[in-house]
Amino acid sequence: MDQQREHHESAHPSTATYVVIAAILTVITLVEVGVFYVPAFKPVLAPILLVLSAGKFALVVMFYMHLKSDHRLFTLLFSLPLLIALGVALALLFLFGVFVSG
Amino acid sequence: MTHAAAHHTSTGLDSRKMAFWTFIGSECLLFGSLISTYLVYKGQSVTGPTTHEILNIPLTSVSTFDLLMSSLAMVLALAAVARGDRLWARVWLATTALLGAVFLGIQAYEFTTFVHEGLTLRTNLFGSTFFVLTGFHGGHVLIGVVWLLTLLLRSFQGKLGPEHALNVEIAGLY
Numbered sequence: 001m002d003q004q005r006e007h008h009e010s011a012h013p014s015t016a017t018y019v020v021i022a023a024i025l026t027v028i029t030l031v032e033v034g035v036f037y038v039p040a041f042k043p044v045l046a047p048i049l050l051v052l053s054a055g056k057f058a059l060v061v062m063f064y065m066h067l068k069s070d071h072r073l074f075t076l077l078f079s080l081p082l083l084i085a086l087g088v089a090l091a092l093l094f095l096f097g098v099f100v101s102g
Numbered sequence: 103m104t105h106a107a108a109h110h111t112s113t114g115l116d117s118r119k120m121a122f123w124t125f126i127g128s129e130c131l132l133f134g135s136l137i138s139t140y141l142v143y144k145g146q147s148v149t150g151p152t153t154h155e156i157l158n159i160p161l162t163s164v165s166t167f168d169l170l171m172s173s174l175a176m177v178l179a180l181a182a183v184a185r186g187d188r189l190w191a192r193v194w195l196a197t198t199a200l201l202g203a204v205f206l207g208i209q210a211y212e213f214t215t216f217v218h219e220g221l222t223l224r225t226n227l228f229g230s231t232f233f234v235l236t237g238f239h240g241g242h243v244l245i246g247v248v249w250l251l252t253l254l255l256r257s258f259q260g261k262l263g264p265e266h267a268l269n270v271e272i273a274g275l276y
Contacts, residue, residue, distance in 0.1 A: 015181055022174040029170065033163045056170070064173045065275055071115055074123045081127035085134025089141070096142045 011069050021063045028056050122272050129242075136238060140231040147226035156221055158212065165208040169243075172201035176274040183257075184267040191270075192257050199250040202243050209240045242276075249273050 013021075032052050035041045041048060062068040067075050093099060111117055144153065179194030213233070216222075223233045253273055256262045262270070 012177075012181070012184075015178065018174060018177050018181070022171065025170045026167070029163065029167050033160070036159055060170070060173055064177050066271075073113065073115060074119070077120070077123040077127050078130070081130040082134075085130045088131075089134055089138040092138045092142050098142060098144075 012066055013063055013069065017063065021059055025056055025059060028052050116268060118272060119268065122275055126275060133235075133238070136231075136235040140235050143227040143231050147228045149226050151216075151219055151221045151225070152228055156216055156219055158215075161208065161212065165205050165212075168201050168205050168208070172198050172205070175201060180267065180270045180274050183262060183270045184264055186264045188257060188262075191262065192254060195250055195254045195257065195270075199247050199254065202247040202250065205243055206240060206247065209236065209243075246273070246276055249276065 032049060035048050175194050175198040179191055179198055182191035182194055221229045223230055253270060
């Protein structure tokens with residue numbers, strides 16, 4: 001099994017894929033900036049920006065950091081602390097009453 | 103190429119890459135705590151300047167976009183190194199370092215402007231949490247730029263062939 005793993009080659013995305021991802025990232029960034037200047041989006045600005053940022057983050061990690069094509073153990077090594085960090089952040093925000101209105 | 107080609111490991115994966123992903127995991131925890139601290143104290147400052155008074159969103163968007171494009175240049179550098187294309191490897195490594203330097207320049211300008219407008223590390227909770235968070239990020243970018251320049255130097259010395267692609271990949275992960 002180890003031998004099998006040793007010969008497992010991670011096929012990195014092609015240059016064309018990298019460029020397509022860059023184009024998508026550019027569009028998302030433009031949308032982010034656009035949304036910021038449209039008054040109608042003001043009440044939901046933070047959730048929209050969070051979703052768009054999460055999308056950019058996922059694209060960079062999957063394609064530019066190759067987690068989509070690399071060994072799953074790397075994904076685990078990255079995702080587990082990320083989930084812990086998100087949990088800690090949410091817990092702190094609740095503890096300090098950030099979500100409590102008024 | 104990216105896996106344990108040079109030495110045998112129990113997982114079959116390269117130890118350096120494994121260690122680096124573990125390090126990146128720890129970075130998630132570091133920046134998670136810094137971002138949490140910033141969010142927890144957001145809007146709690148007793149004195150100004152505050153977020154809305156001072157942050158320049160268009161400039162921040164430009165610097166964010168600059169870093170995204172540096173990610174593109176980095177993977178193109180990795181692809182060039184992997185296929186043994188020395189010229190384009192140098193071009194993309196230099197581009198990545200340059201984009202990193204541009205980000206640092208924008209951050210230096212931003213920090214200087216904020217200080218002139220009365221926001222320092224000790225002014226209020228916003229200043230403390232903002233400068234610590236973005237300062238740590240800037241420090242990481244600075245280390246990244248130096249790392250890229252050493253790779254560029256290695257390339258000019260003729261010591262950055264396809265067999266060293268993992269070194270470039272790890273720098274790219276950073």
